[in-house]
Amino acid sequence: MAFIEALILPLRVIQAVFAIIVLGVLAYAANDWAYYWSPSQVNFLIFTSVWTLLAVAYLVIAPMHFKTAAHKFGILAAETITMLFWFAGFIALAVLLTDIDCTAHTGKYWGPCRASIAGDVFAAFEWLLFTATTIMAALYCWRTRNERSGKHDPAVEVHHV
Template identity: 65%
Template sequence: MAFNYTLPLRVAQGLFAILILGLMAYVVSDWDGYYAGSPAEANFVLFCSVWTVLALAYLTIAPVRFETAAHKFGILAAEALTMIFWFAGFIALAVLLTDVRCRRWGPCRAAKAAVVFAAFEWLLFAATTIMASLHVWRTRRDHSSKHDPTMEVHPSA
């Protein structure tokens, strides 16, 4: 019996998303109080973490409970869009942090930590996007809309 890598990847994606959500909420909140407003880059990474929580809900629940909603292209689109969001988010925040002088150490360090975790989140979503892409590629000729059963998070019997 082959080991299903999807459940550990989904758990790691969820943990990183919640961790980044907390870090970026602190950064955006404190940055907003110190400057005229929080930068768009920080707000976007905060959005990415909220988007990821919603996307993970779809990616874990739809294949198990709502099979008609778990179309293979829908899953691929959710994976790829989330991966692109994380890539754009961590790059934009990293560039912002190189341009801005951090006068307060707490929010600056939290933003730097969020950049590192966001890069790992991007790698995790790159892995699951590759897995979804391979499934779409393998099933391109059978005209089936079914999702990949190995991408389900429950253990198979």
């Protein structure tokens, strides 16, 4: 458990940093995509980035300061919903980028296209990070399934030094 305790804060920091990167890159792509519209896939990943920043704030602050708000199933729900948002978002954007043939050899390798590719790559890594933390939360819920306590796993709590 000590390994997980040491791992959770860097994972949360990376999750927040990747969300900010995706937010910035895809905000540029949405702004510069076309004159009057931006693809809904890009817009959804922008929403997911903002959602993630709020979710990471909850996942870090609630176990430290608001113990009653850090129920083990609440944490599992926040992790799972965020993981599913990232999965749906990066797959949908990848399909869009394939459909519009966003590749170097077609000459369509313009700014919003390149930014969308970069945002999609970071979104895929974000999905992997949330998959890992969701598995940790699910394993804790499984291990404590017979306990009546809704207490969160102290091993995945962010400890301040």
